[in-house]
Amino acid sequence: MKFSWKLLNKFVDLKNIELTYLKEKLTLCGIEIEEIKENTKTKDKLIYLNNTANRKELYCIINLAKEISIILDLPLKINPINLNGNLKDNKNYTQNIKISKTFLYLKLNLISNIKKNESPEWLINYLKTYDIKTNNLFSDIENYVQIKWGYKIKILNTINIKKQFIDLNITNLQQNLLLIDILNNKNLKNQKKLFNNNNCKILLFYVNKNNNNKLDYSCTEYLQNAYNETINIISTYTKGTIGKSNQKWKTTDKIEHTIKIHKNKIFNVLGILKNRPFKFLSTASILNTLNKLHFHSKYIKRLETFKVIIPIYRIHDLKREIDIVEEIGRIYGFKYFLKNLPSNKKKKSIHSSLSTIRKIRFLLRNLGLNEVVNCSLINKIKPISLKNPITKEQKSLRNNVLENLIENYRYNIKHKNFRIEIFEIGKIFEKDSQNQYIENNNLAGLIYNNSFIRNKWSDKPQSINWFHVKGIIEALLEQLNAEVTLQKLSQYENNKYIKNTSHLFHPIKQIGMYNRLNKELIGTFGELNIKYNINLKNNNKKIYIFEIHIEKLNHTRKINRNLNFNIKKYSHYPSVIRDISIKVKQHTNINDIKKFIFNRNKKLVESIEIFNEYYEKSSYSRFIGLRITYRSNYRTLNNKDIKMINTNIEDLINELKTD
Numbered sequence: 090m091k092f093s094w095k096l097l098n099k100f101v102d103l104k105n106i107e108l109t110y111l112k113e114k115l116t117l118c119g120i121e122i123e124e125i126k127e128n129t130k131t132k133d134k135l136i137y138l139n140n141t142a143n144r145k146e147l148y149c150i151i152n153l154a155k156e157i158s159i160i161l162d163l164p165l166k167i168n169p170i171n172l173n174g175n176l177k178d179n180k181n182y183t184q185n186i187k188i189s190k191t192f193l194y195l196k197l198n199l200i201s202n203i204k205k206n207e208s209p210e211w212l213i214n215y216l217k218t219y220d221i222k223t224n225n226l227f228s229d230i231e232n233y234v235q236i237k238w239g240y241k242i243k244i245l246n247t248i249n250i251k252k253q254f255i256d257l258n259i260t261n262l263q264q265n266l267l268l269i270d271i272l273n274n275k276n277l278k279n280q281k282k283l284f285n286n287n288n289c290k291i292l293l294f295y296v297n298k299n300n301n302n303k304l305d306y307s308c309t310e311y312l313q314n315a316y317n318e319t320i321n322i323i324s325t326y327t328k329g330t331i332g333k334s335n336q337k338w339k340t341t342d343k344i345e346h347t348i349k350i351h352k353n354k355i356f357n358v359l360g361i362l363k364n365r366p367f368k369f370l371s372t373a374s375i376l377n378t379l380n381k382l383h384f385h386s387k388y389i390k391r392l393e394t395f396k397v398i399i400p401i402y403r404i405h406d407l408k409r410e411i412d413i414v415e416e417i418g419r420i421y422g423f424k425y426f427l428k429n430l431p432s433n434k435k436k437k438s439i440h441s442s443l444s445t446i447r448k449i450r451f452l453l454r455n456l457g458l459n460e461v462v463n464c465s466l467i468n469k470i471k472p473i474s475l476k477n478p479i480t481k482e483q484k485s486l487r488n489n490v491l492e493n494l495i496e497n498y499r500y501n502i503k504h505k506n507f508r509i510e511i512f513e514i515g516k517i518f519e520k521d522s523q524n525q526y527i528e529n530n531n532l533a534g535l536i537y538n539n540s541f542i543r544n545k546w547s548d549k550p551q552s553i554n555w556f557h558v559k560g561i562i563e564a565l566l567e568q569l570n571a572e573v574t575l576q577k578l579s580q581y582e583n584n585k586y587i588k589n590t591s592h593l594f595h596p597i598k599q600i601g602m603y604n605r606l607n608k609e610l611i612g613t614f615g616e617l618n619i620k621y622n623i624n625l626k627n628n629n630k631k632i633y634i635f636e637i638h639i640e641k642l643n644h645t646r647k648i649n650r651n652l653n654f655n656i657k658k659y660s661h662y663p664s665v666i667r668d669i670s671i672k673v674k675q676h677t678n679i680n681d682i683k684k685f686i687f688n689r690n691k692k693l694v695e696s697i698e699i700f701n702e703y704y705e706k707s708s709y710s711r712f713i714g715l716r717i718t719y720r721s722n723y724r725t726l727n728n729k730d731i732k733m734i735n736t737n738i739e740d741l742i743n744e745l746k747t748d
Contacts, residue, residue: 095218114160115160123139131217146403200354208226226326247291294319348408375417381420424584449569450514462515464696466482489593491533497535559614579601592618617633672710675709685744695717
């Protein structure tokens with residue numbers, strides 16, 4: 090849309106307003122100015138607006154001038170002439186005449202004795218600004234009135250007038266009524282002779298039908314102003330005689346649209362003011378802003394509610410409470426409100442299982458594992474099959490997560506990636522004894538890395554082993570504060586989750602994770618069954634897997650509300666460390682060995698650590714490397730103590746050999 094700077098100044102005084110300031114203000118209020126061009130020939134400036142669909146009323150100079158006067162808080166130079174009185178005083182006011190299929194209001198005059206038909210220079214310049222070629226005075230007036238006032242007018246020739254009425258969708262009956270009104274004008278004599286005369290014209294003002302199919306007087310707010318200016322231009326530059334006006338209209342009650350909005354709604358959306366910390370927009374300021382917008386507003390103190398009556402020309406875009414809030418912020422100025430969101434110090438509680446899942450993700454990522462996500466639908470026959478699967482590859486619901494991780498492992502091996510340290514937290518599905526479907530979250534992991542660690546920088550990297558993976562799991566459980574014990578699986582274990590994954594683990598090299606309090610099995614850790622290791626050239630490389638029931642793991646977590654640590658005096662005396670290698674039976678439990686050593690010398694044994702395990706293939710013997718730390722809390726160990734320690738170690742090795 091294009092708007093003339095000179096025409097805008099006809100309605101509102103903008104002489105002291107810079108264009109850059111106006112552009113900034115309009116943009117902040119939702120009216121975007123694309124560009125401003127200066128016409129040196131007409132000495133005028135043309136403002137190009139990017140008009141949005143919700144502000145379709147900004148199509149003429151007067152409506153834009155009204156908006157600018159509101160935004161800049163400047164008075165309009167021209168006040169609307171009240172048309173209601175003119176209509177009510179007319180004797181035909183109550184007839185409610187249906188004048189046309191297209192129009193709701195018609196006003197016409199007969200113009201006779203036209204002596205000139207040339208447009209003045211100022212009018213030509215205005216139209217040049219809009220790139221409109223001038224033709225004659227009457228067509229120029231039509232364009233000028235539409236640009237400035239937004240009303241369409243027609244100045245018709247009296248020659249073949251009936252055809253021109255038909256072009257305007259005026260029926261024969263309505264034509265006759267209009268022509269009779271013109272001919273009955275007592276101010277002119279011999280009016281019939283004026284028809285079919287080039288020196289006679291008919292001036293026709295009209296208002297189109299709106300969505301309500303009824304005339305509302307707000308549509309004709311500046312109609313009388315536009316009509317008066319048109320008559321003045323015609324009479325001045327044509328030197329013609331203008332007959333008495335005749336009007337036809339369809340009356341209706343005034344249309345109003347009311348929106349009620351609570352004061353807190355305005356406060357919650359706009360927030361607090363910048364210059365007044367912890368202060369909201371006052372009631373008086375809100376009412377003042379609404380009055381600037383020409384909204385008839387009232388504050389109901391008892392309900393703390395504003396009752397806002399929307400003018401007819403803004404009904405199309407102001408329909409909800411939020412629209413009113415936006416108008417208040419737009420006119421008052423969004424920059425005066427604090428733009429930062431208020432900090433919400435109230436933390437919503439989350440389910441403990443969700444907290445556990447988040448913690449697991451964080452810890453395993455820090456431990457070097459990568460998270461993967463797989464679909465819960467698989468291409469295998471499982472207890473829960475879909476009746477109407479989308480594809481054959483997704484026909485069942487999985488009952489464990491490990492099988493998907495094994496597929497990930499095979500894919501990585503195929504693409505020559507030999508460092509696979511992955512985990513997944515996903516859903517599994519089961520049926521209970523009553524044939525009801527159960528959905529649970531499980532944590533599963535798969536670790537394979539043939540270059541995991543080296544003892545020295547010069548050594549070749551070694552593969553990850555059982556103790557490394559066990560240490561990762563123990564670190565996870567420790568950080569979760571989970572009271573879980575890793576121990577040998579019971580021979581009579583009948584847990585359904587174990588049955589779902591038992592075929593994936595090595596028959597012997599696996600251990601269970603048990604709740605320390607109720608001894609309930611919550612997961613399994615061990616080596617991958619050799620038959621799933623088919624993609625590796627060297628099957629001696631071990632792959633370690635684990636799967637844990639998250640809900641049961643969550644029950645083992647101990648949330649420390651306060652400190653419950655035991656205070657123990659720290660020994661200031663040096664320690665004596667002995668590394669020993671013990672030959673044990675193949676299935677000897679290491680916890681039994683630790684208990685045996687502690688019971689032999691409780692006072693001096695401070696700690697026992699396992700630092701190695703190895704097998705002698707020739708004799709099929711198993712050896713465990715132990716590091717025993719001796720220390721006294723009260724004195725330095727002397728030669729007698731050292732000798733006794735050495736004797737105890739020899740006795741210990743001999744006793745364990747006999748076992």
